Amino acid sequence: NSKVIQTPRYLVKGQGQKAKMRCIPEKGHPVVFWYQQNKNNEFKFLINFQNQEVLQQIDMTEKRFSAECPSNSPCSLEIQSSEAGDSALYLCASSLRGRNQAPLFGEGTRLSVL
Amino acid sequence: QQQVRQSPQSLTVWEGETAILNCSYEDSTFNYFPWYQQFPGEGPALLISIRSVSDKKEDGRFTIFFNKREKKLSLHITDSQPGDSATYFCAASEANTGKLTFGDGTVLTVKP
Numbered sequence: 001n002s003k004v005i006q007t008p009r010y011l012v013k014g015q016g017q018k019a020k021m022r023c024i025p026e027k028g029h030p031v032v033f034w035y036q037q038n039k040n041n042e043f044k045f046l047i048n049f050q051n052q053e054v055l056q057q058i059d060m061t062e063k064r065f066s067a068e069c070p071s072n073s074p075c076s077l078e079i080q081s082s083e084a085g086d087s088a089l090y091l092c093a094s095s096l097r098g099r100n101q102a103p104l105f106g107e108g109t110r111l112s113v114l
Numbered sequence: 115q116q117q118v119r120q121s122p123q124s125l126t127v128w129e130g131e132t133a134i135l136n137c138s139y140e141d142s143t144f145n146y147f148p149w150y151q152q153f154p155g156e157g158p159a160l161l162i163s164i165r166s167v168s169d170k171k172e173d174g175r176f177t178i179f180f181n182k183r184e185k186k187l188s189l190h191i192t193d194s195q196p197g198d199s200a201t202y203f204c205a206a207s208e209a210n211t212g213k214l215t216f217g218d219g220t221v222l223t224v225k226p
Binding site: 004006031033035040041042043045048055056089091095099100101102103104105106107108 | 145146148150156157158159160163165201203207209211212213214215216218219
């Protein structure tokens with residue numbers, strides 16, 4: 001019943017290939033997060049947006065990872081040159097602005113890099 | 115240094131029992147703590163949350179107890195059901211950004 005829509009659910013890429021995944025946040029949610037969840041269930045924050053502007057991002061995303069949240073279009077996360085270590089579940093979440101707003105997650109895109 | 119810790123890693127209870135999942139954190143600036151439930155192959159679903167100004171939050175069979183002084187909280191699931199079998203994540207939110215720091219999760223198994 002998630003209202004954060006992520007596509008595709010599964011993505012298989014070879015090493016060095018581009019991988020792109022999309023997210024439609026819940027209606028009315030201006031804040032969007034991307035997290036990576038590895039096979040050990042560990043979450044890693046990647047980037048967050050408020051409307052179209054980046055709020056925070058980790059160093060990793062400045063190199064091979066890029067993300068955007070254009071107005072009136074789905075948000076996207078792209079890995080320019082996939083590596084085996086990028087295989088993970090990529091989760092998009094959205095929330096209202098302000099304090100104490102728990103993000104709601106989508107079902108994720110499971111990326112496998114062969 | 116792990117900012118949010120959960121214990122135990124796994125927990126098995128019988129149907130009808132109370133499951134107690136523990137969480138602790140390091141950063142005193144964290145002020146909001148959502149718990150998420152995740153089933154295999156799905157994204158995390160928000161279960162219940164608590165603000166640091168409260169010491170208890172109840173929603174049906176789920177209750178969070180929060181001890182700000184000790185930086186600890188726990189999730190109690192009463193009358194556990196087999197359908198509650200899932201991985202539960204404690205998360206801590208940064209006040210200004212809403213960015214979450216997650217624990218490593220507790221895998222709960224409820225036996226019928």
